[in-house]
Amino acid sequence: MNSEFSITILGSSSGIPTSQRNTTAQVLKVHERFFLIDCGEGVQIRLRRNKISFARIDNIFISHLHGDHFFGLFGLVTTFGLLGRKKILNIYSPPGLKKLFRAINEQFKTLSYEINFVEVDFKSSNKIYENKLIQVHTIPMKHRIPAVGYLFSEKQKVRNIKKEAILKYNLTVNEIVAIKEGADLISDDSTVIENSELTTTPPKARSYAFCSDTAYNEPIVPMLRGVDLLYHEATFMQENVKRAVKTGHSTAQEAALMAKNSEVKKLIIGHFSARYKNRIKELESEAKAIFPSTTAVNDGDVFKIT
Amino acid sequence: MNSEFSITILGSSSGIPTSQRNTTAQVLKVHERFFLIDCGEGVQIRLRRNKISFARIDNIFISHLHGDHFFGLFGLVTTFGLLGRKKILNIYSPPGLKKLFRAINEQFKTLSYEINFVEVDFKSSNKIYENKLIQVHTIPMKHRIPAVGYLFSEKQKVRNIKKEAILKYNLTVNEIVAIKEGADLISDDSTVIENSELTTTPPKARSYAFCSDTAYNEPIVPMLRGVDLLYHEATFMQENVKRAVKTGHSTAQEAALMAKNSEVKKLIIGHFSARYKNRIKELESEAKAIFPSTTAVNDGDVFKIT
Numbered sequence: 001m002n003s004e005f006s007i008t009i010l011g012s013s014s015g016i017p018t019s020q021r022n023t024t025a026q027v028l029k030v031h032e033r034f035f036l037i038d039c040g041e042g043v044q045i046r047l048r049r050n051k052i053s054f055a056r057i058d059n060i061f062i063s064h065l066h067g068d069h070f071f072g073l074f075g076l077v078t079t080f081g082l083l084g085r086k087k088i089l090n091i092y093s094p095p096g097l098k099k100l101f102r103a104i105n106e107q108f109k110t111l112s113y114e115i116n117f118v119e120v121d122f123k124s125s126n127k128i129y130e131n132k133l134i135q136v137h138t139i140p141m142k143h144r145i146p147a148v149g150y151l152f153s154e155k156q157k158v159r160n161i162k163k164e165a166i167l168k169y170n171l172t173v174n175e176i177v178a179i180k181e182g183a184d185l186i187s188d189d190s191t192v193i194e195n196s197e198l199t200t201t202p203p204k205a206r207s208y209a210f211c212s213d214t215a216y217n218e219p220i221v222p223m224l225r226g227v228d229l230l231y232h233e234a235t236f237m238q239e240n241v242k243r244a245v246k247t248g249h250s251t252a253q254e255a256a257l258m259a260k261n262s263e264v265k266k267l268i269i270g271h272f273s274a275r276y277k278n279r280i281k282e283l284e285s286e287a288k289a290i291f292p293s294t295t296a297v298n299d300g301d302v303f304k305i306t
Numbered sequence: 307m308n309s310e311f312s313i314t315i316l317g318s319s320s321g322i323p324t325s326q327r328n329t330t331a332q333v334l335k336v337h338e339r340f341f342l343i344d345c346g347e348g349v350q351i352r353l354r355r356n357k358i359s360f361a362r363i364d365n366i367f368i369s370h371l372h373g374d375h376f377f378g379l380f381g382l383v384t385t386f387g388l389l390g391r392k393k394i395l396n397i398y399s400p401p402g403l404k405k406l407f408r409a410i411n412e413q414f415k416t417l418s419y420e421i422n423f424v425e426v427d428f429k430s431s432n433k434i435y436e437n438k439l440i441q442v443h444t445i446p447m448k449h450r451i452p453a454v455g456y457l458f459s460e461k462q463k464v465r466n467i468k469k470e471a472i473l474k475y476n477l478t479v480n481e482i483v484a485i486k487e488g489a490d491l492i493s494d495d496s497t498v499i500e501n502s503e504l505t506t507t508p509p510k511a512r513s514y515a516f517c518s519d520t521a522y523n524e525p526i527v528p529m530l531r532g533v534d535l536l537y538h539e540a541t542f543m544q545e546n547v548k549r550a551v552k553t554g555h556s557t558a559q560e561a562a563l564m565a566k567n568s569e570v571k572k573l574i575i576g577h578f579s580a581r582y583k584n585r586i587k588e589l590e591s592e593a594k595a596i597f598p599s600t601t602a603v604n605d606g607d608v609f610k611i612t
Contacts, residue, residue, distance in 0.1 A: 016385050019354040023381070041381040042348040048325040067384045071377075075329070075347040078373045079322050103409030 004029050005154060005206045006304040007229065009297045010046035012270035014213075014235045014249075015068050017041065018277045021299050023068035024270070026231070027052055028152055028208060030134050036060040037150060037210050043072035044079055046299065054080060059129060061136070062093035063212055064147035070097070074104055081111040088114045092128055092136075094146040095119045122146040125223055139223050141214035143248040149211040151223060159199035169193070206305045209264075212271050215245060216254040224262035228305045232258055233271035234296075237283050240273075252283045256290035267294040268303060310335050311460060311512045312610040313535065315603045316352035318576035320519075320541045320555075321374045323347070324583045327605050329374035330576070332537070333358055334458055334514060336440050342366040343456060343516050349378035350385055352605065360389060365435060367442070368399035369518055370428075370453035376403070380410055383421065391419040398434055398442075400452040401425045428452040431529055445529050447520035449554040455517040457529060465505035475499070512611045515570070518577050521551060522560040530568035534611045538564055539577035540602075543589050546579075558589045562596035573600040574609060 006029045011022030023040030027047070034057045036043075047054065054076075062070050073091070080089065091097065098117035120128050120138050129136035132155075139149035158180040166176065169185060179185060185193040209224050211217075212233035224230055235249035244251050250258075252269060259267035269287055276283050284296035295303075312335045317328030329346030333353070340363045342349075353360065360382075368376050379397070386395065397403065404423035426434050426444050435442035438461070445455035464486040472482065475491060485491060491499040515530050517523075518539035530536060541555035550557050556564075558575060565573035575593055582589050590602035601609075 015388050017350050017354070017381075019351060022351065041378065042351060044323050045325060045328065045348060048323070067380055071381045071384075072347065074373055074380075075323075075377045078377075082321050100410060104406060 003031055003203075004304065005031075005208070006302055007208055007231070007268075008050050008052070009268075009270065009299055009301045009303075010043050010050070011038075011040040012272060012297050012299055013068075014233075014271045014273050015066070016274045017068075018274050020277070021272070022046060023071070024063075024212060025072060026210065027057075030152070030154070032056065033058070033133075035136075035152065038063050038069045038212070039072040039076060040068050041071045041075075044076055050300065050302075054083060055085070058087060058090060060089065060091045061150045061210075062091065062097060063141065063149065063210070064094055064143060064145055065096050065100070066145065066213070069213075073101070077101075077111070077115065080113065085111075085113040088116055090116045090118060090129075092118045092120050094122045094148060120148055122148045125151075137223070139209065139211060139220050140217075141211065142217040143213045143215065147213055149209060149214065149220075151207065151209045151227070153207045154205040156205040157202035159195070160202055161199050165198040169198075208305065211258070213249060215248045216250050216258065218261070221258065221262045224258070224264060226263055226265075228265045229268065229303060230259050230262065230264040230266070231268050231270065231297075234269035234283060234287060235271050235273050237276065237279075237286055252286040253290060256287035256294060259287075259291040259294065265293070266303075267291050268297050269294060270297045272296070309337055309509075310610065311337075311514070312608055313514055313537070313574075314356050314358070315574075315576065315605055315607045315609075316349050316356070317344075317346040318578060318603050318605055319346075319374075320539075320577045320579050321372070322580045323374075324580050326583070327578070328352060329377070330369075330518060331378060332516065333363075336458070336460070338362065339364070339437075339439075341442075341458065344369050344375045344518070345378040345382060346374050347377045347381075350382055356606065356608075360386060361391070364393060364396060366395070366397045367456045367516075368397065368403060369447065369455065369516070370400055370449060370451055371402050371406070372451065372519070375519075379407070383407075383417070386419065387417040394420045394422055396422045396424060396435075398424045398426050400428045400454060426454055428454045431457075443529070445515065445517060445526050446523075447517065448523040449519045449521065453519055455515060455520065455526070457513065457515045457533070459513045460511040462511040463508035465501065466508055467505050471504040475504075514611065517564070519555060521554045522556050522564065524567070527564065527568045530564065530570060532569055532571075534571045535574065535609060536565055536568065536570040536572070537574050537576065537603075540575035540589060540593060541577050541579050543582065543585075543592055558592040559596060562593035562600060565593075565597040565600070571599070572609075573597050574603050575600060576603045578602070 010025035013021035022042040024038040025043040026037045028035040137151040141147035207227040232255035234252040234255040236244040238253045287294040316331035319327035328348040330344040331349040332343040334341040443457045447453035513533040538561035540558040540561040542550040544559045593600040
């Protein structure tokens, strides 16, 4: 079974794309499914280039309604229709997208499938999605307009039972369920067989947090505590911190501080202002000085969480 | 002086982009100015890659309101604002764009400049734009929704007067103007000096016609007569002619027939269905069999008209 948990960067520029960077879009792969996060212009071509199947995208998470985070939706949704999609598509976002979308879409096309627009609360953290493998919580951002980040957490798997234990002790279904949850086995003669003899430890549940667009926002540190991978916007360098504050964005240094305070395992930064297009290494160094395990992303990059 | 007259292909796929082709967009360079024709998603990155200055685009011509021909407008118009544009932007299109645009744009941004939406008549050919160098006429297309092509014609320049003639005959301003228009010179002793002795022939006026999206449409042949370069959509090959008719598109063979009947100098074809992504040479050959001077375009191609 493919148990991949990875993030692919489809766009890493802020408001204005450059010749090498699209505006924001990412896709999280969880085993065989893809979860699209933001949807800047040009997302379709990036998906194609990374050979990501459109048919395996059922959920799209939009951080906020600035164009560089959702203008790619119109084309993508149209393409899904042209490809004959029948499955429902869920789009999560702060309020307003459905209305915008209807204005655009009614004009020219009847889609072959239904879109379920889910308006998320942008003021507090809530669980907005869950399946067998993961759950998704919103993270309040601090931006000029309502904006949310998203925390994707794998569910902790139950313990793996050893096949030989099933045979040796002739376990019943009920016993197997209890042992997987961590119970010891009490045999017929009242001997206790410890769980650790019967099971192996499953892989640790993995997590990914997406934080963009946001100013430096200390209150969300507890939500990010210990995540395996944090994407945090770093629109500016510290030299432009005033501009960052004014526009509701973060500097590379601030992104690194958030990673450090949250004790995340690794930080990736993006959403770079086009002014730094030839200075990304410098911007990365600024973050690394505070949080060494930092990478400034490029479009097309894939980060696997193992 | 740079007197370039050239077309750059920014997107050449039909409805669905491929990993190598954006949806429709082109830019016509006339001396130092750029005229954008259609505006599919991803147009900004293509413009950047072709080093085309955003500040030199004042006029955008949209063929019709299917998303693959205008979804790139939202991002482009937003970027113009982020770059602090002050100049008015003219957008020509069949009716409906202004309303669509307002629904999208009011939500999140106050632009720093004005957009002048010009609704063009899609039922007959009309002059819709003129400056010192060129004029632009609409060409009615035959599609599922109102659609227009655009004919860009350089104005014929007056004759070039020889400097030595001005000195030799001590010409007045009035005489110079008349001679440039083709008049002979009658000297003081009533000798006739023929215009050809006083002037040289200016370069021939150049022309470019953009025809997309459209089914085979014989009635527009007179409008295309003799143009230097014709872009005609060729969504399908003849093997799919029924689908072409049904969807209001042309085959490569039909595009070539239009070029042949119109006696154009050269034909370029694009707007290829994604189904042909590995068969473009075949599609080109189908057109070449009827009109040898045909090229199937790729994104990034530049065609100079000399």
